[in-house]
Every structure is written in structure tokens, then in C-alpha cells.
Amino acid sequence: MSSLTSGPLKELGKESYHWERFTAKQRFLRFIAYLTVAVLLYWTVSSIDIYWPWVWSAPIEIQDMISRMIPPNPGALPEIIPALIETINIATIGTVFAVLISLPVAYFGASNVSPNKVMLWIARVIIVSSRSIDTLIWALLFVAILGPGPMAGVFAVTFRAIGFLAKLIGESIEEMDWGPVEALQSSGASKAHIISYAIVPQVLPTFWAVTILRWDINIRESTVLGMVGAGGIGMLFQVAIDLFRWRDVSMVLFSIILVVLFGEIVTSIVRKKLI
């Protein structure tokens, strides 16, 4: 195309002049950016509600706390292990539910396949509200509704994950190659067939990748659900803290790190096998 439209050299010279001006503008914007950051930070540090003497004594306090945590108490393990298993179960079941619910939401929320504007906007509202509210806040809500226990945890994990999954899967539907859809349309295939042959195969890699990723995230989030009463290892952590059992605290922390690493290792293995 450019070979059709390249103008005389005179014009080219003009263009390079424009380019220089743009760089100057960029430099100016960069300066503005630095200035904004500096001003923001100055305002923040000078007005934040922090009691500074506590800041100076913080290293000693933290050191003190850590020294009380050592060594971790293996005696807490009989309580910790079932709680860890419950944590993983909450994450997994929550992921399964979220996947089932997020698929239609993703489909209706993808602008290129959504049947109509109303469905599109309903799906988008679901996605935004699900994503913007943290798992722990969902957990607070579900503990209030369902009472304490792992069921509230599963609901919290599910409700937070729906938006995450639906957003990413919906984006991959929007980005897929439209050609196969047209090819199947023109062969007289029905909508369900088009989904099965043209959409699902193209979206499948993203689907697996985000599902695995979300399971990994859900394990992390499930470790704290218990702190608001929604099941899992978080409850033991809260109890140990409240009773000042520092060596139990460190044992729980240690096992949380282990279970999160476990989730990370499993996901990286599955990812390698699947993709």
C-alpha cells in the first residue's frame, strides 16, 4: 500500500520533523509522569496516619516475634493436616463450580457471539462485580448467609472465580479466528455444532490454562478463608494467633507455604502435560 502513496522526498523531510516534535512531547510527558509520582509520594508520606515511633521500633518487634516462633511445633500437625486437606478440597470444588457457571457467562459476555445486547450486559455486570470483590469479602458475606464452615468457603471461592474465568475465556472467544465459524455456517451447521467444532477447539487451550491458573490462585485464597470462619487452615492460624501460641503459628505458616508450593508444582506439571 505504501508504495502507492509514498510522496516526494520533500514530504518525507516534513514527516521526520513531525517525528521529532513527538519525541519532545514524549519527553515532556515523561517529566510530568515523574513529577506526578514525586508529588503523590510526598503527599502520601506526609499525610498518612502512621505513628512514627512504632516504625523505628518495628525491627525489634518483628525480630522478637520471629524468635518466639522458633522452633515450629510439630505437635500441631494432627490438627493441621486435615485442615490442609479441607483447604485443597474447598479450592478444587470451588474451581469446578466456577468453571461450570463461568462458561455460559463467558459465552454471553463475548461481544462476537453473544445473542443480544441485554445478555451481553448482564454477563458483563456479573463479571465485573465478581472480579471486583475479593474472595475474603465474598466469604464474609457467605458466612453471614450460610453460617460458618467450608460451604461458605466454597461459595466464596466460586463467586470470586466466576468473573476471573469468564473474563479470560470470553476474551479468548473474542480473539478467535472467525473463518472456521463462517465455513461451518456456510455448510448449514447449527449453532450448537458451530460451538462444538469452531469455538470450543479454538478456546480449549485458554480454557485449560486459566482453569489451572485459577485453581492455583484458589488454593492460596483458601488458606485464609478460615480467618473469617469459612473453613480450611485459616481457622487454625487465627486460633493460634489469638492464643499467642507462636510455635503453632510458625508451624501453620510453614504448612501453608508447603501447600501453596504443592499447588504450584501440580499446576506446572499439568500445564506441561496439557499444553
Add this chain to the structure above:
Amino acid sequence: MLEIKNLVKSYGNGERVLKGLNFSTGDKKLTAIIGSSGAGKSTMLRCINRLVTADSGEILLDGVDLLKLRGKSLQNARRQIGMIFQGYNLVDRLTVMENVLSGRLGYVSLMQGVFRKFPAEDVDHAYQMLKRVGLSQYINKRCDELSGGERQRVGAARALMQNPRILLADEPTASLDPKTSELIMELIANLAEEMDLPVLINLHNVAQAKHYAARIVGLRDGVMVFDGKPDELTNEHLEHIYTAKAELKEQLGHKPRSKR
């Protein structure tokens, strides 16, 4: 028998691409449609199988007006019309066999399609079709492992699986190297002859059009400006077909470079 009467189509920006096109073909032979890009070749084919919806006019396939169909009857009409695409439009992550069988989707039930349980005769037919296009050894290969020419052969097999009454091809060789392009044209022409099918094929390569077609149609600015046998197509005709509108030329010449 395909009859197009007074077909009009404009896109969102208001520019009319087809301005009252008339065309008909009943012969089981290959018709090539030539014309510069933007002349409406693609739009014409895509109006026939309703990938785009025409504004007005009629498209009659064996007496049925395709533009009036909806839902199930549209699906039934579409399976009578095979189409081969410039970009192959295969599902890369499915196997060759699945792509070929997907040409039968207009005929099978939802469950048969979704669970890949096609009737035995469809599977046989697909296998023979793949053998015919020389790809039977690749049945369970994924389409993203194939070369461009091989993909287009799968695309042709898929279109013919529909048992169409007419075959459309939208620049089927434009994405291929010259040698493969010849092979694919040869294949499409032979298959159409073997299956006794009328073919409408958009081509940008005039030499190919002259060589393979029994009839050549020239489009310019949304209307037909030539219709005849290949040996009737003279250089004057070609110049007429491929010369863009004067004002369009002017626009191109003065387009600012930054707009690409």
C-alpha cells in the same frame, strides 16, 4: 440453477458494493469471476450463502429465494451450497478427518455432531474424499501440521462433503505459492467435473481464469461489465474491468502516508 436478480449490498460506511447485480448460471461448468479488489466479487459469493445479508434483490437457487430463508430452512439451503475459502478456514486444532466431516454437520443431529458419531456412510464418504485429494494418510493429523496446499485440499474435501448443488470458491489459491496454486485449481476443476457441479470461483489471476473457466464474468464497481467465453476476453475488456474509477484513483494518489 442459480439466478441473481438486481442484487444490492452496502456495508456500514454507506458505500454500495453491489449495485443491482444480475447473473445466472445453470450449466455444470466453471465460471470465473474477475475484477479488481473492491469490485464486489467476494461480497457476491458471500451474499449467495448468506454470510452477508444483501440489502435487496433476489437470489434464486432452483426457484427458492435464498434471501427470504431463516433458521432451519436457511441451514438446509446452505448445505446445498459448498464454499472454499481463501484462508482455508479450517479449525486448526481439530484433525483432518474432523474438518472434512464437519461438512456433514448440516445433515446430522446435534448429538451425532458433538460426539463425533457420524453415520458410517459419511465416514466412508469422507475417507474416499480424502483419498481422492491425496490426504488419506493424514486422517488423524491436526490441521495445523499441514502445509497451505494440503489445507486447501482439506477445505475442498469439506465443501464437497456437503454434496452441494453448487460450489463457491473465494480466491481459493490467493494464499498459495504459484505452483501449489496451479495444483489446487486443477484439483477443484477436476472434482467439479467429476461431481458434475456448477462452480463459481473468484480469481485474481486472469491467466488461470482463462485456462480453467468455461465462462468468465468481469465485475467492476458492483456491476457486471463482461460476460463471455474466455477467448472472447480481450485486452480492452481487461483494461475496462481493472481500471478503477477516476475519482477513486485520485483518492489513492493523494492519500496521506501516515494513514498507510
Add this chain to the structure above:
Amino acid sequence: MKHENQAIPLEDHYIWKKPSFIRNPWLRYGLLLVSAVYLIYAFSTLSLDIQRVMRGIPRAMQIFSSAIPPNFAARGELIVTGFIESIQITLVATAAGVLLSIPFGFMAAKNISILPVYALGRAVIIISRSLHPIVLGVLFVKAVGFGAFAGVLTLIIYTVGFVGKLIAEAIEEIKYGQIEAIRSTGAGYFTILVYAVFPQIMPRLIGLSMYQLDINLRASAVIGLVGAGGIGNTLNSAFGRYDYGTASAILLVMIAIILVFEYVSGKLRRFTK
């Protein structure tokens, strides 16, 4: 009609089945069985109980009816100060956290680090990544007392975990040719870092900081639930008082701020690229 096409001879009968993803049938059905059994078991341990859900529905209706319309007025001032504090915590913690994650990122990059330093860097990153900000928040509240400072410390550690890891990965992917070029001029270790490594990761770092700002804002809203300052404190006390009108007002503002932030940081990230 189908086999009228005599040009294609009907030679042999062919049976086709879609090839399975896992070839070995034992492994395939074994894995299916194991996952099914695990899911059923996990499901049964969670005491998921339809009746409790049913009983929850009227409670949910009650909560929602008292949450609608959201009540911005009753605790308006607290909401504003809460959000301002959340934003302050976010800004300070992101700035300090990104600065701190640079040395840890360099330590944890295999290609420019020595083994003991690498192990230390990795350990710090793994620990900070594995602990949820709420857990860190509780610990810091216990160590340094309630308020914004605990929140800042929490998010600094949280930032080091994420940004540090990504910096390490960015460094591990850099082009070694540039390092060799600088080294061949006779430069020392830190000169190499400054001239050959840092420029290569700088664009990524800016993008990452923007992204982390977004993440930290979300996190700052929840660490307040355990007393580490910000809007979470306000939200927690609203929940504690069953004041769902205020709670829903806070949640709505939170959604709005997060959306605006996401939009702005997305624009900025595209701009810095």
C-alpha cells in the same frame, strides 16, 4: 443421493474414531476414575447441604434488602478517609516494594547470581508469595500494632513476592550478548548490571509497577479486615454492626475505584510500551 458420485469409487469400509487425548485406555479411564472419586470425596467432606442453602436464601434476601439502596450518608466521612488511607497505603507500599524487589529480583536470577545468594533470594520470594496478604497483615498487626503501618509492611512483602519473581524471570530472559559486550570493555560487576542488565528490564519493570499498583489497591481493601488500616477496617465494622447499607456503599465505591484504576493503569501500561 449421497453415493451417486460414481467418480469416487466405493472401495472399502472405513471406521474412524476421534483419537483420544490420552492414548493408553488404562491410563485414560484410570485418571478419569481417580478424578471422579476425588471429586465425590471432596464434595462429601465439605458438608455441602442444600437445606442450609435453602435456609440461607431468606437471610440473603434480608441482607440484600438492607443493602439496597446503599447508604453513603451514614458513615460518609469514614468511607472517604478509609479509601484515602487505602490509596496512601497502596502508593507507599508499591513504591517501597518495587524498589526492594529489585535487589531480591537480581539475587534470585539464576544467570547473574551465585548459588547461596540465589537460594536466599528465591527463599524470600517464595515465602512472600506463598503467604496471603491477610496472613502477613495479622502477623504485622501483632508485631507493630493496628493501623496503616502494618498495612504498608504487609503490601511491601506482598509486592516483593510478585515483582521480585517477575524481575528475576525478566533477568533470566535477557540477551547475554549485551552483557558480554559490556564485559569486554573491562567493566566490573555492578557496571555490567547498570549498563547491560538494567536497561533491558526497565520497560518490564515500569509495566509491572503499574500492574502491582492495581493488585495492591485490591489487597489494601481487604487487609483492613484484620486491622491493617484502610477501607477494610470500615467495611469490617460495617459487617460487624450488620450495617449492610454502608457495606454495600463501600463495595460499590470499591468496584468503581478498581475499574477506574484498571482502566487508567491499562492505558498507562500501553503508553509506556
